[in-house]
Amino acid sequence: MSDRADYVPPKVWTWNKENGGRFANINRPVAGATHEKELPVGRHPLQLYSLATPNGVKVTVMLEELLASGHSGAEYDAWLIRIGEGDQFGSGFVAVNPNSKIPALLDRSGPTPIRVFESGAILLYLAEKFGAFLPTEAGARAECLSWLFWQMGSAPYLGGGLGHFYAYAPTKIEYAIDRFAMEVKRQLDVLDRRLAENEYVAGSEYTIADMAIWPWYGGLVKGWLYEAGEFLSVQDYRHVQRWANAIGERPAVRRGRKVNRVSGELSDQLHERHDASDFETSTQDILAAQK
Numbered sequence: 001m002s003d004r005a006d007y008v009p010p011k012v013w014t015w016n017k018e019n020g021g022r023f024a025n026i027n028r029p030v031a032g033a034t035h036e037k038e039l040p041v042g043r044h045p046l047q048l049y050s051l052a053t054p055n056g057v058k059v060t061v062m063l064e065e066l067l068a069s070g071h072s073g074a075e076y077d078a079w080l081i082r083i084g085e086g087d088q089f090g091s092g093f094v095a096v097n098p099n100s101k102i103p104a105l106l107d108r109s110g111p112t113p114i115r116v117f118e119s120g121a122i123l124l125y126l127a128e129k130f131g132a133f134l135p136t137e138a139g140a141r142a143e144c145l146s147w148l149f150w151q152m153g154s155a156p157y158l159g160g161g162l163g164h165f166y167a168y169a170p171t172k173i174e175y176a177i178d179r180f181a182m183e184v185k186r187q188l189d190v191l192d193r194r195l196a197e198n199e200y201v202a203g204s205e206y207t208i209a210d211m212a213i214w215p216w217y218g219g220l221v222k223g224w225l226y227e228a229g230e231f232l233s234v235q236d237y238r239h240v241q242r243w244a245n246a247i248g249e250r251p252a253v254r255r256g257r258k259v260n261r262v263s264g265e266l267s268d269q270l271h272e273r274h275d276a277s278d279f280e281t282s283t284q285d286i287l288a289a290q291k
């Protein structure tokens with residue numbers, strides 16, 4: 001890999017496996033399965049294959065919110081996909097998501113299982129299936145979907161752009177960090193102005209737009225992402241802070257954050273979720289029992 005400022009791309013790009021990046025062992029320029037591996041299937045209608053990254057948390061929060069509001073059909077099994085170990089390239093996972101990224105959902109409640117991938121599509125699918133967290137009035141629905149898609153379009157600048165170059169890249173490239181820091185601060189300002197005038201992102205109702213945006217921008221202002229809080233002066237976004245705190249206190253959100261989590265405090269990790277009672281037994285207890 002060249003670290004030189006005068007790097008000139010060759011005529012044809014070739015894959016350098018050892019580029020030194022944080023994800024060098026899992027990134028590849030081709031799609032498809034690398035190995036045969038069936039996915040496990042539990043007893044509930046919904047099977048989630050995921051990990052508690054911001055994209056994964058969107059879906060576990062939605063499922064916990066649905067259950068909390070009485071939609072018992074939203075009972076789910078959450079299976080852990082360890083992306084650092086390449087589980088997303090197993091044949092079973094690729095059959096549910098040809099893009100090999102978490103989260104992926106299989107709805108087995110009907111005669112033919114339905115697969116859904118892309119976290120935004122999963123949120124919309126569940127909102128429509130249960131008639132919840134998505135306004136029905138045309139204007140409010142359009143506002144909600146606009147912010148949902150805003151998140152899907154914006155997050156790659158935060159994660160793939162700022163997060164990658166600020167926290168993960170093997171060399172700190174000022175141009176890349178500057179470019180993405182500027183864009184992320186602009187996005188935070190977009191949200192701050194919106195939340196100055198509205199309780200929730202889509203208006204007066206808590207919706208799937210909040211669930212999509214909170215794990216990313218809420219996590220960022222709470223200092224959970226990339227240790228970039230001070231760097232981005234996140235305390236300045238007062239309205240985003242107010243909203244992030246309010247959502248973070250919701251019991252369903254607290255539960256949803258724990259599911260498929262493999263980092264942080266052990267008491268905050270629930271590697272797999274198969275029953276509501278699983279939250280009473282933390283992974284810490286399970287590991288202690290296995291000793």
Ligand SMILES: N[C@@H](CCC(=O)N[C@@H](CS)C(=O)NCC(=O)O)C(=O)O
Binds near residue numbers: 053100120
């Ligand atoms: N646009 C996708 C992005 C999903 C995504 O990037 N997932 C990451 C974890 S947050 C992943 O599975 N990475 C594994 C890999 O890149 O191999 C979504 O929102 O579902």
